[in-house]
Amino acid sequence: xxxxxxxDMLREPVPSVAEERNLETVEMTINMGPxxxxxxxxxxxVLTLEGERVKNVQSHIGYLHRGAEKxxxxxxxxxxxxxxxxxxxxxxxxxxxxxxxxxMAVEKLAGISVPERAEYIRVILGEITRIxxxxxxxxxxxxxxxxxxxxxxxxxxxxxIQQLFEAVGGARMFPNYYRAGGLREDVPQDFVRRVQAIVDxxxxxxxxxxxxxxxxxxxxxxxxxxxxxxQTRALDLGVSGxxxxxxxxxxxxRRSEPYSIYxxxxxxxxxxxxxxxxxxxxxxxxxMRQSIRIIEQALKDLPAGPTMGNAPKALRPPKGEAxxxxxxxxxxxxxxxxxxxxxxxxxxxKYRSPCFVNLQSLNDMVIGTYIxxxxxxxxxxxxxxxxxxx
Amino acid sequence: xxxxxxxxxxxxxxxxxxxxTRLYPYEKPPLxxxxxxxxxxxWDDAVDEVVCVACNICxxxxxxxxITLTGDKYTDGKTNKKNIIKDYxxxxxxxxxxxxxxxxxxxxxxxxxxxxxxxxYDRMTLVYDKDQLIEIGRGVTRRTGKPEPxxxxxxxxxxxxxx
Ligand code: SF4
Ligand code: SF4
Numbered sequence: 001x002x003x004x005x006x007x008d009m010l011r012e013p014v015p016s017v018a019e020e021r022n023l024e025t026v027e028m029t030i031n032m033g034p035x036x037x038x039x040x041x042x043x044x045x046v047l048t049l050e051g052e053r054v055k056n057v058q059s060h061i062g063y064l065h066r067g068a069e070k071x072x073x074x075x076x077x078x079x080x081x082x083x084x085x086x087x088x089x090x091x092x093x094x095x096x097x098x099x100x101x102x103x104m105a106v107e108k109l110a111g112i113s114v115p116e117r118a119e120y121i122r123v124i125l126g127e128i129t130r131i132x133x134x135x136x137x138x139x140x141x142x143x144x145x146x147x148x149x150x151x152x153x154x155x156x157x158x159x160x161i162q163q164l165f166e167a168v169g170g171a172r173m174f175p176n177y178y179r180a181g182g183l184r185e186d187v188p189q190d191f192v193r194r195v196q197a198i199v200d201x202x203x204x205x206x207x208x209x210x211x212x213x214x215x216x217x218x219x220x221x222x223x224x225x226x227x228x229x230x231q232t233r234a235l236d237l238g239v240s241g242x243x244x245x246x247x248x249x250x251x252x253x254r255r256s257e258p259y260s261i262y263x264x265x266x267x268x269x270x271x272x273x274x275x276x277x278x279x280x281x282x283x284x285x286x287x288m289r290q291s292i293r294i295i296e297q298a299l300k301d302l303p304a305g306p307t308m309g310n311a312p313k314a315l316r317p318p319k320g321e322a323x324x325x326x327x328x329x330x331x332x333x334x335x336x337x338x339x340x341x342x343x344x345x346x347x348x349x350k351y352r353s354p355c356f357v358n359l360q361s362l363n364d365m366v367i368g369t370y371i372x373x374x375x376x377x378x379x380x381x382x383x384x385x386x387x388x389x390x
Numbered sequence: 391x392x393x394x395x396x397x398x399x400x401x402x403x404x405x406x407x408x409x410x411t412r413l414y415p416y417e418k419p420p421l422x423x424x425x426x427x428x429x430x431x432x433w434d435d436a437v438d439e440v441v442c443v444a445c446n447i448c449x450x451x452x453x454x455x456x457i458t459l460t461g462d463k464y465t466d467g468k469t470n471k472k473n474i475i476k477d478y479x480x481x482x483x484x485x486x487x488x489x490x491x492x493x494x495x496x497x498x499x500x501x502x503x504x505x506x507x508x509x510x511y512d513r514m515t516l517v518y519d520k521d522q523l524i525e526i527g528r529g530v531t532r533r534t535g536k537p538e539p540x541x542x543x544x545x546x547x548x549x550x551x552x553x
Contacts, residue, residue, distance in 0.1 A: 071453075078494060082453035085488045149401065156410050163422070170426035170502065176488045184493070188424070211400040215393030 025051055030371070034063050038144050038375045041385025045362075045374070052370045057363055061356075064389040072349035079345020080106055080180065080315045087335075088174040090351065091387035093133040096165075097126050097328040098335075098351075099178040104259065105324040105335040106180040110317035118182040118307045119261045124195060124298045125168065125177070127291040131202060132161045133329035134284045137382045141281060142213055144379030145222045150213060157205045164194055181311025192299055199292055199299075206288060214285070223278040227365035227377035230275060237364075238357045241331025242283045243381060247275035253327035260326075264301075265294045277380040284382070316344050330354040330382055353387040421504050423533070426489050428482050430503035430527030431520065437468040440524065441499035444473040448491035448500065456484040457491060480523060482508055483516035498532045 033044035042063035048056040068090045072083030087102050088095040100122050107114060135154040142150030162172040168187050169175025177184050188194075213219045229239070231247040244251055252269045254262040270286035272279030319341030325334035331354030338348035358381050365377040412419060434441045444461030457480050461473040489502050505526040508516060518526075 077447065078451040078490060081451075081490055085453040085486055085490070089486075149397075153404075159410070166425055167422040168424070170422075170424040170489060171487060174486070174488070176490075208400060208404070212397050213393075216397050217391065217393050220393070 027055060032374075034060075039378065039385075040140065040383050041388075043378075043383070043385050043388070045378070047366075047371060047374065049371060052372075054366050054369055054371055054374055057366050057374070059359065059362060061359070061385075062389050064385045066386075066390070068390045069349045069351060073346055077344060079343065080317075083346060083349055084178075085174075085176060087351065088176060089386060090353065090390050091328065091330070091333075091355070091384045092173060093136050093384055094129050094329045094333075095174050096129040096177065097133075097326060098333060099176070100126050100260070101324055101326040101328070101333055101335045103178045103180050104326070105322045105337045106315070106317070108322040108324060109320060109337055109339050110180065110311075110315060112181045112311045113309050114182055115306050115309050116261075116303045117186075117305045118309070120298050120302045121183060121187055121191075121307065122178060123261060123265075124295050124302075125165075127294050127298075128161055128164065128195070128198065130291050130329045131288045132158055134288050135161075137284055137329075138209055138281075141376075141379045141382075142219075144375050145213075145219055147213060147216075147219065150209070153205065153208055153212060157202060160198055160201060164198060167191075167194065179308065179311065180315060182306070182308035186307045192302065195295065195299060199295055202288070202292060206285065209285060214282070220278065222373070222376055223281060223380070224276060225274075226277045226369060226373050227380055228274060228276050229361050229364055233364060234275070234361065237360050239331070239361050241327070241329075241354050241358065242280050242287065243331065243358050243361065245270065246272035246279040246283055248273055253325055253332055257325070259324070262294075265297045267291075267293050277376055280380045280382075314344060317341070321348075325352065328354065330384070330387075331358060351387075351390060353390065355381075355383045355385075355387040356390075359383050359388055425504055425506075426487050426502035427504045427506040428487070428502070428508070428518070428526060429480060429485065429489075429491055429500055429523070430505070430530055431478060431500055431523040432498070432527050432530065432532070433524055434469075439466070439468065440475060440520075441497060442475050442478065443471045443497050443499065444475045444478075445496070447494050447496065451490050451494045453488060453490065454484045454486055456481040475520060478520040478523060479517055481517045483513055501527065501530050501532050503527055503530045 028049045030047045030049055031044065032047055033039040034042040039045065044060040044063070046058040046060065047054055066086070066089075068086040071086045074082070084099055084102050087098055091098055106112070135158045139151035139154035142148070165175050166172050168191065169177035169184070229243065229247060231249055234244050234247045235249075240251065248271050250269045250271045253259070255269050267290045270283045270290065272283055317339040319339060321336070321338045323334060323336045325332055327333070332352070333354055334352030336348070336350040336352070337346045340347040362378060362381065366374045369377065432441050444459055446459065449457040449459055457478075459478040460476045462476040464471050464474040487502070492500050492502055503526045510516060
């Protein structure tokens, strides 16, 4: 390199090493995953890079395929209960929401009615599960954007929520608590008091979440304007959940096609305008607050009474099919069940998983950004690989 | 700059509150009354033998096929059961702690025990036989339908720790 001998020479543009030696940039292929901490499970991205820019991305899924749907069709006894065990483990962060969809599908298939109290408890626990799942997003997204502290705050709250699940259903992650026709057993006596304590604590924790990174300039510059997905493209891809709402479309299954008793509660559907990563983050934070609103209303009206309807002990629904969809924490989750009318296990089980569909928007978000931002964009989709691969 | 400072203030605030971390192996977490650990076999103290009648319903209902059992003709005459278990194995490495085996048992012969610490260097030690299952079931009673005692709020839910 030339050494500046006069002030004029300093003003001249200094040729870069590449220019001086006549070097060309060549494409480089980087393999990210499957065992990479920021791919949220075992997901593999093959990134083609030009310098720091992503030129193309190819996703490889299937590492966590366990055949949950096929396993749900097996078993000579209690087949309808067995299917829920594997369903719980697909989207391990919103297990109770998915259980809700599944039992609703079985109830539709077999024509079973559910007592009021069970419906209310399902809504309360479902919304708590949504908060639990969004907490995980908050922690992981902070880590993707370069801050590990959010994890600590998110997990302090998650710990308490999981303790509640343990008190109610016996297990912290997979309570396996709902049954076709109601609940396995009534909630513990101090349920209302404990949920109220979680509500108070959660509202306090959300303010902490906000104080910690929402206005942080570094976080803003890492997420704002990144991974923009416009509304038409999002609809073309079939994207749902916070990803779709960030593009400005107030589509929420709880509102547009109310299931269970969601039509009785007042809550807002937060929407964004630009559809970037930061808005997805804001929407999820706001959704947690709206969930609290629903829980408070449900706690106020929680009726007494039985928690199990007149469901037969050995389920053998008549021949037919049922499709039920709900809004789980990632989007539009659907369960399709076919019964052949003879066996005690479903003839066909199919899950419509929002993660799998939402993940398709990755290419639109990532191509053209820096490689470090690809991690943030992937984090903003909030995938659970168990549900993508099933 | 304001946003970054806000984050620092938040960290400082948390620094001044009580830590919520539990040093797990030294400090055991409080277990809820409904906690589902490993499934166990119950012992009938009145006649001093297992309750199980080897009907095989739990093994057929288990989603993970982790229960294997064989029965024997029951000849003692202390109770009116026809069969009694000879062998009963649960592969706890495959068990998903779902509690279905307990729910379907028509004879109230098993229950989820609070036993959950299963770390081991040898996978085969996770296959629990009849005696081990009875051992972890000692002191466990069928809980179904009984209301739990109401205790103090656990962990960080006590407002005095975070306000
Ligand atoms: S708890 Fe579930 S997986 Fe474990 S032995 Fe019982 S039925 Fe099988
Ligand atoms: S534990 Fe219960 S269901 Fe299983 S074999 Fe014994 S009596 Fe039958």
